[in-house]
Amino acid sequence: MxxxxxxxxxxxxxxxxxxxxxxxxxxxxxxxxxxxxxxxxxxxxxxxxxxxxxxxxxxxxxxxxxxxxxxxxxxxxxxxxxxxxxxxxxxxxxxxxxxxxxxxxxxxxxxxxxxxxxxxxxxxQLPVAIGDYTDFYSSIEHATNVGTMFRDPNNALLPNWLHIPVGYHGRSSSIIPSGIPIHRPQGQTIPADSDTPVFGPSKLVDFELETAFITTAANHLGEPIPVNEAEEYIFGMVVFNDWSARDIQKWEYVPLGPFLAKNFASSISPWIVTLDALEPYRCAGPEPLKPQLEYLQYTGDKSFDIKLEVAIQPENGTPTTVAKSNFKYMYWNMSQQLAHHTVNGCPVNSGDMMGSGTISGKTPDSYGSMLELSWRGEKPVKLNDGTERKFINDNDTVIMTGYCDNGVTKIGFGEVSTKLLPVWKK
Amino acid sequence: MxxxxxxxxxxxxxxxxxxxxxxxxxxxxxxxxxxxxxxxxxxxxxxxxxxxxxxxxxxxxxxxxxxxxxxxxxxxxxxxxxxxxxxxxxxxxxxxxxxxxxxxxxxxxxxxxxxxxxxxxxxxQLPVAIGDYTDFYSSIEHATNVGTMFRDPNNALLPNWLHIPVGYHGRSSSIIPSGIPIHRPQGQTIPADSDTPVFGPSKLVDFELETAFITTAANHLGEPIPVNEAEEYIFGMVVFNDWSARDIQKWEYVPLGPFLAKNFASSISPWIVTLDALEPYRCAGPEPLKPQLEYLQYTGDKSFDIKLEVAIQPENGTPTTVAKSNFKYMYWNMSQQLAHHTVNGCPVNSGDMMGSGTISGKTPDSYGSMLELSWRGEKPVKLNDGTERKFINDNDTVIMTGYCDNGVTKIGFGEVSTKLLPVWKK
Missing domain, CATH: 2.30.30.230 (Fumarylacetoacetase, N-terminal domain)
Structure with missing residues (x-):
């Protein structure tokens, strides 16, 4: 048809x-x-x-x-x-x-x-009741930046990264549509040079510039989805801000992954743009740097040229664009993510959501998080009101947008805009 | 009342x-x-x-x-x-x-x-539509056993373990009630002395003896649940087999935690035993080994004396009990888990499920997984038909049960029984 x-x-x-x-x-x-x-x-x-x-x-x-x-x-x-x-x-x-x-x-x-x-x-409103939410980690530039900062610049990528579209489960209950404000989360963090944690507001609240796709019912328990059939089960996409508290994350995430550092809120743009609508913007993704296992090998172009932007708007101020990235930078595409997710027989239902992971590009102005843009706080980001940001301040609004433009037609996602309020008080 | x-x-x-x-x-x-x-x-x-x-x-x-x-x-x-x-x-x-x-x-x-x-x-049937599923890691004996095997026997517990009821998000879509057979999962594993993964059936399929609690709607985005109010929001409990593929887990889990190693299936007993019914079996849990932050400090007894057992039944054979444990061994209790889960404002809904993590005791016959019972396969477990198991074989049925008995009244969970079929074929 x-x-x-x-x-x-x-x-x-x-x-x-x-x-x-x-x-x-x-x-x-x-x-x-x-x-x-x-x-x-x-x-x-x-x-x-x-x-x-x-x-x-x-x-x-x-x-x-x-x-x-x-x-x-x-x-x-x-x-x-x-x-x-x-x-x-x-x-x-x-x-x-x-x-x-x-x-x-x-x-x-x-x-x-x-x-x-x-x-x-x-x-x-939130467009779907999200049953299960999975977040991937599929931008090689983002994974390399994080590995360089926190591990070893010479071995920034972990051994499994070029073989597996690494993903982990997230929390559905805290996914909200654009426009709903959130509170700065509290939690445990570990002070420098201490072995005893303290409790209090996160000092390192960050955004993550992502997209996410929404699935239809795809398979039954036990049945894998072949990589070249995966797009049949993808309804459409949204722009996604995977809010993160870096100091909470650092202390809690070993060995089972991020938890409270992520599940205080995740925001999506409210209109789901169908994969059909994105068809004119289909393009190739990056060439694999290592051979990939057969179940991840696909034919044809499986990426999309979607321009992504993040802006920070202080209280009573105007937005400053702090990053410009593109969905096509993703090393692992959505078809590979869905094939991987189901290769063990994990069932995927209508309304499940799968995030891309932070999408960073090669240049510093294309990094998809404050962690990377300010390089752990070492290079503060200047806003147009003269203030600086290492991470997100109380009452800042983070605005993300995404659109496709092939010179003939421009279509987009609108925006996902979320204000960070101070810590919640009873 | x-x-x-x-x-x-x-x-x-x-x-x-x-x-x-x-x-x-x-x-x-x-x-x-x-x-x-x-x-x-x-x-x-x-x-x-x-x-x-x-x-x-x-x-x-x-x-x-x-x-x-x-x-x-x-x-x-x-x-x-x-x-x-x-x-x-x-x-x-x-x-x-x-x-x-x-x-x-x-x-x-x-x-x-x-x-x-x-x-x-x-x-x-499955008794609830599970919105979000979280698994904790709250048995000190289990965490110590795993740390001893895979890291350092002298520093088996990671630095955060005695401060945080460590938890991570799991997959709701693959939670099934007792009686539904599952297939041996396939996935990527890394052969010894190789840096290139292979694809195929998991060779190390394991059970995890757990319980899980089912919540009611508890809070709104942003609002924490105080530890001493947490039980108000716990409807009841089930016995829970958190199936795991150890070889897939080993290769995939760094840095974001277990994913395909867990989400191929998780089985629960079909009757939810209310917290009210468990009231006569309330008891104290272990004493904290280190001071805990204020939001985790509770008053009164928050544990329950629930005897837990696992049996393996080979095809055409009879069950052999391979482990006996108890819910009261849990270092972190359900109230602490729920207070921790929401301290950042993460919302909890009616029908959410939270697993305990593998519940092991101090003695080798109380370990809650084959990984621990067979100590990575070094000490095979004998079944009553004379065969041995390091992990779970095709066509084995794993049967878990739990019950309380105070000498006056005995109440229980029935069982969660799941057969492991061979790899799924189209």
């Missing part, structure tokens, strides 16, 4: 600014609440939120096999579980409905009133 | 064998499917499964604030979310209904026919 929704020549009868992340070629999926407290699954074109539940009730999806309430839900899990063919039919249909040549909805003010909202009039 | 359900003198009009884990003093909660394909929440007395959905429809819970469909569900999550007061009211009422002095149900054959099933006529 063709992805007709990607037609770069299509124009919407809804007004779309030329710099918008959401032209009619995007058609992402999300969940929002209207001013009337109606929660629904929707999409976005330009600065308009579109109620897919209302569109479906009005018959605009007739002919596509969908249950009546598929969009009248507070999560996308069931829709995602319907599979790629359904996603594609729905996305193609939405493109047709909003195509400038189609008057059915355009010329029906009663229907338009039920279906179309201004973005400032809706509140975006 | 008194836990009248625990009255040791109460006798049920249902026949209960004197060695049963399920006298009328237990009243655990689970989910089962009847022969007529009805799925319901239930409890168990002796060898009888009791349909709480039917009991509720017939009015036996009148006066307790419960929604009509609270037991007509395929998971306990909503019931658990109702909170401790409701659990206690329901459990007390069940004890009254089945008390030998109460004829209401006993003398109503039509009602009995709708409510009571023989255990062999029902199929136990």
């Amino acid at each position: 063709q992805i007709t929704a990607n037609d770069p020549k299509r124009i919407s009868w809804l007004n779309v600014d030329k710099n918008s992340h959401f032209p009619i070629q995007n058609i992402p999926f999300g969940v929002f609440i209207t001013k009337d407290d109606i929660i629904t699954i929707g999409t976005r074109i330009g600065d308009y939120a579109i109620d897919l539940g209302a569109l479906h009730q009005l018959g605009y999806f007739d002919g596509i096999p969908l249950t009546d309430d598929i969009f009248l839900q507070d999560t996308l899990n069931d829709f995602i579980a319907d599979g790629r063919k359904t996603w594609r039919l729905v996305r193609n249909r939405i493109a047709e409905i909003f195509d400038t040549r189609n008057g059915a909805l355009r010329d029906n003010p009663v229907h338009k009133d039920k279906v179309i909202f201004r973005m400032e009039d809706v509140e975006m | 008194q836990i009248t359900a625990n009255d040791p003198k109460r006798i049920s009009w249902l026949n209960v064998d004197k060695n049963s884990h399920f006298p009328i003093q237990n009243i655990p909660f689970g989910v089962f499917i009847t022969k007529d394909d009805i799925i319901t929440i239930g409890t168990r007395i002796g060898d009888y499964a009791i349909d709480l959905g039917a009991l509720h429809q017939l009015g036996y819970f009148d006066g307790i604030p419960l929604t009509d469909d609270i037991f007509l569900q395929d998971t306990l999550n909503d019931f658990i979310a109702d909170g401790r007061k409701t659990w206690r009211l329901v459990r007390n009422r069940i004890a009254e209904i089945f008390d030998t002095r109460n004829g209401a149900l006993r003398d109503n054959p039509v009602h009995k026919d709708k409510v009571i099933f023989r255990m062999e006529d029902v199929e136990m």
Whole structure:
């Protein structure tokens, strides 16, 4: 089936600014609440939120096999579980409905009133109930930077890194959508030259610039997913800020990995951009530096050219972009990650989320965390208000964005923006 | 409110064998499917499964604030979310209904026919939809054994171990109830004296003898749970086999912790024994060997005397008990685990599960894994059919059980029994 929704020549009868992340070629999926407290699954074109539940009730999806309430839900899990063919039919249909040549909805003010909202009039929700969340560690530049800082510059990569898309399990319950503020976490840290920990606020709160993909139900317990089939089970992607408390992490993470240093909060952009929409931006990833085991060997291009940016905005200030990176720098791609995750038979369900790990590039201005940008605090980062940051201050807002631009069409993820409040008090 | 359900003198009009884990003093909660394909929440007395959905429809819970469909569900999550007061009211009422002095149900054959099933006529399900699963590492004997084998016998415990109830995130999607067979996982391992991994079946599949507790909704993002309030949010416990592939684990786990070595399967006993039912078996845990930070300091006894056993049953053979341990050996208790888990504001939801980590005792016959029992394979374990095991063979069934016995009343968890099938083939 063709992805007709990607037609770069299509124009919407809804007004779309030329710099918008959401032209009619995007058609992402999300969940929002209207001013009337109606929660629904929707999409976005330009600065308009579109109620897919209302569109479906009005018959605009007739002919596509969908249950009546598929969009009248507070999560996308069931829709995602319907599979790629359904996603594609729905996305193609939405493109047709909003195509400038189609008057059915355009010329029906009663229907338009039920279906179309201004973005400032809706509140975006977490788009999926995330069952399991896994975070990978797939940027060679990031892994090398961390290994250089904390271990040995001459053996920065651990022996398994070039063989395994290293990953670990994270916490789903603390994943929040853009816009929800978080508190500086407290926890145990170990003072320099002491063997006794102290309790208190983390002094080294950091962001991690990541993307994440959302899966559909993929396999049963025991069954692996072949690497070249993996994309069939990837619904779409979000931009992801994997908040980290570096001082807590340092003390707790041996031998079983990061725990409280990560699970106080993780923020995602609220619109899931489908893998179908990203198709025009497909590209090759880095060449392997060592041979990879057969179950990780793929054919074709499995990476995507997605530009990523992080900005820090102090209280009452303006944002300063502190890093620019790209998803295509990832050494291990999503297909390899999913094949690896399931090679032992681990089941993957609709709504599971898998993070990329911090995505750093080769140059210091492309590093995806303050840990790397300020090199453990040795090189503070200057903001445009004249202040400096080694890590994130109370009341700073961290804003991440991602977009694709091939010179013909630009589509994006909007942003994930999270304010760090001071320590929580009762 | 008194836990009248625990009255040791109460006798049920249902026949209960004197060695049963399920006298009328237990009243655990689970989910089962009847022969007529009805799925319901239930409890168990002796060898009888009791349909709480039917009991509720017939009015036996009148006066307790419960929604009509609270037991007509395929998971306990909503019931658990109702909170401790409701659990206690329901459990007390069940004890009254089945008390030998109460004829209401006993003398109503039509009602009995709708409510009571023989255990062999029902199929136990996973009792909760597990949102997040965390595994701790809280047995000092286990951590010391592992540190002695793989690191330094003179510094077996890592520096953080006596300060932190070390934990890490696990995978919810591969948690299964007793009775579901699993396949030997495949994955990457590193041959001795090689720097290049190979792919194939794990040769070192192991069990881990654990318990796990199931939580109710406890806190919001940002808010910690004080250690002395933690038990309010613990619904109950299960016996838990945290299957592990030691050779996969060894190669993958640095620096972010175990991943594919664990997430191919984790098995739990299907009846959740409430913390209320365990109250008569409350006891002190080990004395701290080092001062603990204030947020981990508790008052009163927070451990429980729960005897734990593991047996291995070869294909067509009989079970051999290979280890006997006890929950009370745990250095860190559940209250400390939950206080630690949330001290950074990490939210805990209804149906989350937290594993103890392998529970080993001081003597070699109390070690909770084959890794320790066979000491890395150096001391094979003899089974009663004359064969030996270093780890688990294809077609072996691993059977764990747990029970409390204070000389007055014995209550238990039943068993978690899981057969290891050969590698999955398409």
